[in-house]
Every structure is written in C-alpha cells, then in structure tokens.
Amino acid sequence: MSNPDLLKMARWCRWMLAFVFIYHGLIPKLLFPSPVEMQMIEAAGLGLDAQVISSLAGVAEVLLGLVILFGWFGRWPVVAAALGLLGLLAGVARVTPALLVGAFNPVTTTLPALLLCVLIIRLEAGCNTAA
Template sequence: MASADPRLHASLARWGLALLFLYHGIVPKLLWLSPGELEMIRAHGFEQARLLAALAGVAEVVLALALLVVRRRRWPLALSALALVGLLVDVAVVAPGFLVQAFNPVSTNLTALFLCAIGWLAERPENPQSVASSR
C-alpha cells in the first residue's frame, strides 16, 4: 500500500492551524469580545484589556495568514508551536481556573500542537516530496 503524500498532511495541518487562529483571533477577540478573554488579560493586571485583546486577535489573524501564504518556510509552524506552548503556560500560571472548563486551552492547544508537529514532520527537508525547506 502506498503511503499518503506528505504534502497533503502538511496542507491539512496548516489549514487546520490557520482556521483555529482565524477563528480565535476574529470571533472572541475582534467581533464579540469574550468575557473570558478579558478576564485572562486582566489577571495580568493590564488595564487596557480591550485593546490588548484586539491586538492579540490581529496577531492571530496575521499568524493564520502566514501559515497559509508562507508555504516554503517552516517558521510559521515553529512560531505557532511556541505561541501555543507559551499561552498554555501563561494560563496555567496566571488563570489556572480556565484549565478545567469544558472548552479550555489544554484541549485546544495540545491538539493544535499536534497539528504543528504533523506539519513540521511532513515538511522536513529530507522528505523528497516536502513542500518546504528548513529555512
């Protein structure tokens, strides 16, 4: 049986991540500001929670676009993984109550980290069918 094309795996991983970042950047931060987003930001002691939420939303949209547009480089996958780990650790330290809610950063971020790993491995340079280089 022939193995699946790694380019398909890479594309699916990138599209999955991009849709996740687009949704989480646009819906709970830019269109309908989530009380949970405000609470997490205010837990840091920031007064301008609405502004920071909007900036975070824009950053997530930019990262989503980078995942889709910058196809020949792996840095958007690495940046996504770093952001996901960093934000998960941040929530665990600053607002751990969010980790036990029904829809929480643990399930979302760990799933997204697996997508990062799938994309990274599917695009590794030694893969002859890879769509990206290691640069």
C-alpha cells in the same frame, strides 16, 4: 508514503492550524470580545486596557493564521505558533488556572493545535527528503 501524499497531508494540517488561529483571532477577540479573554488579560496584571490588548492579539492571530495558511516563510511561522501556544498555555496555568478544568478549555484546544504544528514540521521535512 509518496511525496505528493505527504505534501497533501501537510497542506491539510496547515489549513486546519490556520483556521484555529484565524477563528480565535476573529471570533472571541475582534468580532465578539469574550469576557473570559478580558478577565485573563486583566488577571495578568499588565496594567493595559484589556480590550486593546485583546484586539491587538486578535489581529496578530489572524495575521499568523494567514501566514501559516499560505506557507509564507516556510516552517518558521509554525514553530512560532507552537512556541506561542506553549507560552499562552503556561500563562493561563499561572494566571487563571481554573480555566484549565472547564469544558472546551485551553488544554483541549492547545494540545491538538500543537500536534498540528508537529505534523506540519515532520510532514514537510519528509517531503523535502522523500525521493
């Protein structure tokens, strides 16, 4: 596959991964706070206001999505996203495992996003080594 084709696929993957983070930051955290999000935060036992934590997480997700979208800082934000996704999935499994078996659950949203992270990293590495 040619270098421009790899770059185009990597760009599409970046756009989709950015969409996931921007959407999940804006919709269920900032614009329409999800009761499930609040329950997960409260179940974590942090002793902090769930609305505040959810809003801060939403802002962080939108910012991460924008950084990924525009390719700022190379692949590091994608690696950070992958590690964050794994950590959040483990947290949900520990704190509210019942959520893992419902429709449109964290497993079915996290694993495709992780695949996008892997594809971005591999495709962009291929662009740098393809001649």
